[in-house]
Amino acid sequence: MIKVEDLWFGYNEEVYVLKGIDFTFNGGILTIIGPNGAGKTTLLKIIGGILKPTRGRVLIDGMDLWKLDGKARIQLRRKIVYVHEKPVLFKGTVIENVAYPLKIRGLKGRKCMEKALKFLKLMEIDYLAEEKASDLSAGQIQLVALARALAAEPKYLLLDEPTSNLDTRRERMVLNLIKHLAKKGKTIIVSSHRRKFIEISEKTLLLNEGRIQAL
Amino acid sequence: MNFLDEVIQIVFRSLMVSGLATILATLWSIPISLFLLTTDFKYRGIVQDIFNSLVSIPTVVLGLFLYILLSRFGPLGFLGLLYTPIAISIGQAILITPLMVSVITTSLRRLKGGVWETAISLGATRLQASIVLLDEGLAQLVRSMLIGFNRAIGELGVALMVGGNIRGFTRVMTTAIALEVTRGNFELALNLGAIFLIITGTLTVVVRILGVRE
Numbered sequence: 058m059i060k061v062e063d064l065w066f067g068y069n070e071e072v073y074v075l076k077g078i079d080f081t082f083n084g085g086i087l088t089i090i091g092p093n094g095a096g097k098t099t100l101l102k103i104i105g106g107i108l109k110p111t112r113g114r115v116l117i118d119g120m121d122l123w124k125l126d127g128k129a130r131i132q133l134r135r136k137i138v139y140v141h142e143k144p145v146l147f148k149g150t151v152i153e154n155v156a157y158p159l160k161i162r163g164l165k166g167r168k169c170m171e172k173a174l175k176f177l178k179l180m181e182i183d184y185l186a187e188e189k190a191s192d193l194s195a196g197q198i199q200l201v202a203l204a205r206a207l208a209a210e211p212k213y214l215l216l217d218e219p220t221s222n223l224d225t226r227r228e229r230m231v232l233n234l235i236k237h238l239a240k241k242g243k244t245i246i247v248s249s250h251r252r253k254f255i256e257i258s259e260k261t262l263l264l265n266e267g268r269i270q271a272l
Numbered sequence: 273m274n275f276l277d278e279v280i281q282i283v284f285r286s287l288m289v290s291g292l293a294t295i296l297a298t299l300w301s302i303p304i305s306l307f308l309l310t311t312d313f314k315y316r317g318i319v320q321d322i323f324n325s326l327v328s329i330p331t332v333v334l335g336l337f338l339y340i341l342l343s344r345f346g347p348l349g350f351l352g353l354l355y356t357p358i359a360i361s362i363g364q365a366i367l368i369t370p371l372m373v374s375v376i377t378t379s380l381r382r383l384k385g386g387v388w389e390t391a392i393s394l395g396a397t398r399l400q401a402s403i404v405l406l407d408e409g410l411a412q413l414v415r416s417m418l419i420g421f422n423r424a425i426g427e428l429g430v431a432l433m434v435g436g437n438i439r440g441f442t443r444v445m446t447t448a449i450a451l452e453v454t455r456g457n458f459e460l461a462l463n464l465g466a467i468f469l470i471i472t473g474t475l476t477v478v479v480r481i482l483g484v485r486e
Binding site: 102147 | 387390391392393394395397400407408
């Protein structure tokens with residue numbers, strides 16, 4: 058369960074991007090909508106443990122990431138993966154990128170590569186496996202980043218505009234995949250302007266000027 | 273010792289001394305830079321400003337400070353390092369540390385937003401994320417090392433004050449050039465100067481190429 062309690066965030070002490078956000082969500086798909094600059098990405102990054110809240114807290118399965126140390130923090134962090142709207146791929150091949158979350162979790166050698174390939178197949182991009190990450194198009198990068206996020210097998214998946222660079226066919230494929238993952242018990246929070254995401258969501262959160270306008 | 277042997281020896285010693293200084297400075301500049309980049313603490317900005325301002329510290333001031341430390345009656349006098357090539361290397365390593373920290377933090381900061389965040393988001397520990405960051409920024413690291421080496425090999429104050437310019441032992445290119453000019457031996461000074469310019473010029477070109485790739 059994700060519980061956001063009176064969450065405030067500011068890049069400096071005077072201007073707050075998020076102002077007292079409160080909500081609870083567990084299982085299924087939550088879509089965050091709102092105009093540019095509303096605080097959607099910041100909210101996702103805070104839930105993902107990348108940014109530290111200025112005030113308030115985010116509880117993941119009842120635990121506050123920032124109150125944990127060492128192993129406990131890593132264990133909790135590994136339950137959540139955040140995928141940026143413009144994802145960064147590491148240098149090397151596509152399959153090496155998808156294998157990264159597996160490697161840092163201790164999986165090595167052939168098994169690691171086979172599992173990475175499985176996720177590339179899931180995204181229908183296994184033909185890109187040996188391509189250099191730097192040679193990919195924006196849409197392909199987005200798909201590889203999604204495959205890499207899925208390889209981490211997170212309980213909570215945070216997606217920032219996950220289909221912004223995809224064509225209609227690929228977008229449909231990603232939507233179906235997200236629905237399938239949600240059915241399997243994953244909690245997915247998506248920030249998107251696309252109506253299709255709202256249609257498949259259990260809940261929609263409208264964010265405006267750092268505040269929840271509607272839930 | 274003939275003229276050519278002496279030139280070769282001085283050039284070789286300069287490369288060794290400044291090379292060691294660069295390796296030493298790299299060993300501690302990378303962890304310092306990573307700490308400054310990835311750790312949130314109250315005085316981070318001030319620490320970064322201190323490093324930035326120390327970039328332009330006069331080499332004679334640092335040389336004097338090190339001389340006091342390393343001289344027989346100084347706190348580190350028991351090490352017996354004064355007037356040795358090691359002393360010059362240590363001095364040059366200290367001299368180029370702020371420069372290297374400044375260059376590394378500036379160049380890796382651009383990568384940090386994407387690479388570090390991605391690695392952390394995928395479940396990497398700080399160490400694992402740091403390794404990815406360094407791997408992604410390898411060209412920038414090599415570039416900062418070359419910049420550091422260029423600064424080290426070109427400095428005079430530290431080499432003169434803690435090296436002593438001893439012929440056949442601590443004489444390096446800059447101290448040799450300074451000495452030969454005072455002696456009126458312009459032939460050796462000009463030859464060393466030309467070699468010096470070729471080395472630093474080549475490194476500058478390499479740095480520029482790496483900078484463009486970055």
